[in-house]
Amino acid sequence: MSRITEFLQQARNEKAFSGAAYAIGNSDGITEQGAVGTLYWDGPSVQPDSIWDLASVTKPIAVLPLMVMLEHGECYLDDVIAHFLPHYKDTDKANLTLRQLLAHTSGIPGQQPLYQTSPTKEELLAAVRNLPLRFAPDTDVEYSSQGYMILGEIIEAIAGDSLDVVLKQLVLEPIGMSQTLFNPGAQLHPRIAATEYCEWRGTTVIGEVHDENAVVMGGMAGHAGLFSTAEDMSQLCQAMLRLGETAKGRFLQPETVRLMTNNQTSSLKLARGLGWQAKDRHDSPAGDLFSMSSYGHTGFTGTSIWMDPEDDVFAVLLTNRVHPKRTSTAIKRIRSIFHNLAFLSVRS
Template sequence: MSRITEFLQQARDEKAFSGAAYAIGNSDGITEQGTVGTLFWDGPSVQLDSIWDLASVTKPIAVLPLMVMLERGECYLEDVIAHFLPDYKDTNKANLTLRQLLAHTSGIPGQQPLYQTSPTKEELLAAVRNLPLRYAPDTDVEYSSQGFMILGEIIETIAGDSLDAVLQQLVLEPIGMSQTLFNPCAHLHSRIAATEYCEWRGTTVIGEVHDENAVVLGGIAGHAGLFSTAGDMSKLCQAMLRLGETAEGRFLQPETVRLMTNNQTSSLKLARGLGWQAKDRHDSPAGDLFSMSSYGHTGFTGTSIWMDPEDDVFAVLLTNRVHPTRTSTAIKRIRSIFHNLAFLSVRS
């Protein structure tokens, strides 16, 4: 048993999650992968092809089409919301830019349980439009799922198609991510890790997005909703470390990958790229050894991916830490130690 598997098994024994899958490697491929535990307590064993609710790891993936559109000349980072979405024309968000939305510097507040008072997609999107701004744009960083809901709408408007179809065409197919999708079909549910017992839904959630706002949006949104495997996440990490190059060709230019992944908020309290988390100097989920040029994202369900272009390392960790409840906070420490172990394993 590898040191990583041993560590994750210990975390499982301490009830941090019922199961986990991981993959680590570099731009050439996976150097180590493994699984521990079960898809739910007393359920079937986790397999390498088990499927996980990515939660907010959806965010940087869902906005990759926007970078393709930027390369095509269909948008640029200082375009404002109202340019694409007329319903925003007379709101306090009309002149917020794509850059501000992507870097979480728009002032739109996060952590908004809009589903509680907005039971339909139309009502929830209207509630997003009507949110007050928490601060003046570009003066602070506040993680905002609501901003990524808007980005999902903008991508659909530019493409004239649904977000899932656009993502499939521009990102998932070029990278070869055949196991990544919104709203997995019922025949896949036996491969999917359980998340939380949801009082709102009256059941333990398996195969439906955990995020309640995303449920109201039909399971397809810019902030949450994707499901995937450790293998597919590894393909994404390799493509990013190769600066957009895939086995099939290229899905982004190197300059665009660098633009997305560089720290855009160095003068503010939290480090953010465009869609991606950059590495904060202290208390980063990437742990202690990944370089300051590394980037990635975490998800509320217990998921994370992290890449280091300086040292050519990636690490994928997919767990169901919200099963059966979201009360445990052990994943914070687990992620940091996992990333330290992953870095040393790949670099050794």
């Protein structure tokens, strides 16, 4: 048993999650992968092809079509919301830019339980429009799922199609991510890790997105809703480390990948790329050894991916740390130590 597997097994023994799958490697491929635990307590064992609710790891993936659209001349980063969504024209968000939404500098507040008062998709999106800005754009960083709901709307407006179709066509198929999708069908549920026992839904959630706002959105949104496997996430990491090159060809130009993954908020308190989280100097989920050039994203359900173009390392960790309840905070320490162990394993 590898050091990483031993570490994750110990975390499982301490009930940080019922199960976990991981894959680590570099731009040439996976160097180590493994799985521990079960899909839910007393459930079947986690397998290499088990499927996980990515939660907010959805964000950097769901906005990749915007980068393809940028290369096609269909948008640029200083385009404003109202250019694509006319119903924003008379709001305080009309002139917020794609760049500000992507880097979480828009001033739109995050962590809003809009589902509690907005039971339909239309009502929820109207509630997003009506949220008062928390601060003037570009003066602060506040992680905002609501901003990414708007980005999902914009992608659909540009493409004239639904987010799942656009994402599959422009990103998932070119990279070869055949196991990544919104709203997995019932036939896939036996492979999916359980998330939380949800009081709102009255059941333990399996195969439906954990995020309640995304449930109201129909399971498909720019901020949450994707399900995937460790293998598919490693395909994405390899494509990013190869600056957009995949086994099927190129899905983004190197300059676009660098633009997305560079720290766009170096003058502010938190390090953000476009869709991606850059590495903060202190308290980064990337741990201690990934370089300051590294980037990635985490998800509330216990998922994360992290890439280091300087040292050519990637690490994927998929867990269900919200099972059976969301109260445990152990994943914060687990992620950092996992990333340290992953880095050393790949670089050794």
